[in-house]
Amino acid sequence: MTDGWQDLGSVEALKATPLQEVQVGGKKVALSFRDGAFGAVSGVCNHVGGPLGQGTLEGDYLVCPWHYWKFHRSTGEGEPGYEADRVPRYALREEGGRLLIQTQPESKRHKTPHAPHRLTLAGERGDGPPRVLGISTTAMTEEHPRYSTSEALLETALTHAAEAHGAETRLVRLGALKFRNCEGFYSKSANACTWPCSITQMDPADEMEQVYEGLVQWADVVLVATPIRWGAASALYYRMAERLNCVQNALTTHDKVLIRDKVASFIITGGQDNVQAVAGQQLGFFAELGFVFPPFPYVAHSRGWSAEDMENNVRYVRESEELHAGTRALVDRGVELAQRLRASSACPAKIARGGRKAHRSS
Ligand code: FES
Known part of the structure; x- marks a missing residue:
C-alpha cells in the first residue's frame, strides 16, 4: 500500500x-x-x-x-x-x-431514513380482557369446506374463551392466508434473517403479517390446531414455522425476546397415530420462540394406525363430549397462566442466550 x-x-x-x-x-x-x-x-x-x-x-x-x-x-x-x-x-x-x-472512499454512505415497520412498534399491552388467538393449520378449499376435527376443537376453544373468560378472540386460518415460503435467508447468515421478516418488509401482499402481529403483539394465549399428516403436523404448520424463524432468531442475533409472558397450547388430531411426536415438535419449537405452557399443554386424539375409517373418526370427534370438555379445560389452564404472567411481567426484553456461537451484526 x-x-x-x-x-x-x-x-x-x-x-x-x-x-x-x-x-x-x-x-x-x-x-x-x-x-x-x-x-x-x-x-x-x-x-x-x-x-x-x-x-x-x-x-x-x-x-x-x-x-x-x-x-x-x-x-x-x-x-x-x-x-x-x-x-x-x-x-x-x-x-x-x-x-x-x-484506500479511503471518495463518497460517503447515505441511508435514507425508512419509517419503522409497524411490527417493530411495541405498544403497551395495557388492561383489558384476555386475548386468545387460534391458529388453524388444516388445509381445505374455502369454497367447499369440510368438517375438520382440529379446527372444530379450536372453535370450541375460542367460544369457551369468550363465554367463560370474557376473552377477545381471533381465529387465523392459515389455509386462507396468502403467504410466501421462507426463502432461507437464515441459511445465508443469521444476520440475514431479520425481524420483521424481510419478505414481510418487501412484499405488501404477503399476509404472514397477520400471524406475526397476532403472536408477537396481540395475543396472551395462542392455541395452535393441527391435523396429523403422515406422522407430523400439517404442511401449512411447517410453512408457518419456517417463517417464524425470524422471531427466534432475534434472540440469536440481538438477545431480543419478542414473545414475552405468552402462553401456547396445542390441539392435535388425526385419524392415525403419532400424537406424541407432533406434540414434541410443537412444544420444542414454541418454547424456542419464547412461549410458556400451562400444565398438560395439549389435547389430542387419534384412532391409531389400523383405523382407516375416517368417517368414524369425524363422528367420534364431533360427538366426543370428553374431547370438547378437555379442550375447554385446556383453555382454562392457558388463560389462568396468562393472567398470572401478565400480573408479574416476569420475562425480560433481552436475554443473553449463551451456549451458542454468537452471530452479531458487525
Ligand atoms: S438487501 Fe442487502 S442486507 Fe438486505
Missing part, C-alpha cells in the same frame, strides 16, 4: 471475474468489471450489511445476495427511484498492468 493506494493485483487477472469481494484497509469492497471498465464500491449493503461483493450483477447494478437491494457498481447509488440510498464508492487507477484502489 503506497500513498493511500492499494495494489489489488494484475489487471488482466482481475478482469476475469465480473464481481468479487476484496479487502481494502480491512474493509469489504465490491469490485466489478463489465463493458471494459472496473467499478468499486463498499461491499457492505445499506440494508442490514449483506456482502455486496458476493452478490450478482444485473446490468450495472450489484444485487445484494441477502434481500436483493441494488446499488450501482461504480457510483454506489441505489437503483432508480432510490438513488439517495448509496454506498461509498472508491477510486481506481491502472498502473503498469496493476489495478490500484484508493
Whole structure:
C-alpha cells in the first residue's frame, strides 16, 4: 500500500471475474468489471450489511445476495427511484498492468431514513380482557369446506374463551392466508434473517403479517390446531414455522425476546397415530420462540394406525363430549397462566442466550 493506494493485483487477472469481494484497509469492497471498465464500491449493503461483493450483477447494478437491494457498481447509488440510498464508492487507477484502489472512499454512505415497520412498534399491552388467538393449520378449499376435527376443537376453544373468560378472540386460518415460503435467508447468515421478516418488509401482499402481529403483539394465549399428516403436523404448520424463524432468531442475533409472558397450547388430531411426536415438535419449537405452557399443554386424539375409517373418526370427534370438555379445560389452564404472567411481567426484553456461537451484526 503506497500513498493511500492499494495494489489489488494484475489487471488482466482481475478482469476475469465480473464481481468479487476484496479487502481494502480491512474493509469489504465490491469490485466489478463489465463493458471494459472496473467499478468499486463498499461491499457492505445499506440494508442490514449483506456482502455486496458476493452478490450478482444485473446490468450495472450489484444485487445484494441477502434481500436483493441494488446499488450501482461504480457510483454506489441505489437503483432508480432510490438513488439517495448509496454506498461509498472508491477510486481506481491502472498502473503498469496493476489495478490500484484508493484506500479511503471518495463518497460517503447515505441511508435514507425508512419509517419503522409497524411490527417493530411495541405498544403497551395495557388492561383489558384476555386475548386468545387460534391458529388453524388444516388445509381445505374455502369454497367447499369440510368438517375438520382440529379446527372444530379450536372453535370450541375460542367460544369457551369468550363465554367463560370474557376473552377477545381471533381465529387465523392459515389455509386462507396468502403467504410466501421462507426463502432461507437464515441459511445465508443469521444476520440475514431479520425481524420483521424481510419478505414481510418487501412484499405488501404477503399476509404472514397477520400471524406475526397476532403472536408477537396481540395475543396472551395462542392455541395452535393441527391435523396429523403422515406422522407430523400439517404442511401449512411447517410453512408457518419456517417463517417464524425470524422471531427466534432475534434472540440469536440481538438477545431480543419478542414473545414475552405468552402462553401456547396445542390441539392435535388425526385419524392415525403419532400424537406424541407432533406434540414434541410443537412444544420444542414454541418454547424456542419464547412461549410458556400451562400444565398438560395439549389435547389430542387419534384412532391409531389400523383405523382407516375416517368417517368414524369425524363422528367420534364431533360427538366426543370428553374431547370438547378437555379442550375447554385446556383453555382454562392457558388463560389462568396468562393472567398470572401478565400480573408479574416476569420475562425480560433481552436475554443473553449463551451456549451458542454468537452471530452479531458487525
Ligand atoms: S438487501 Fe442487502 S442486507 Fe438486505
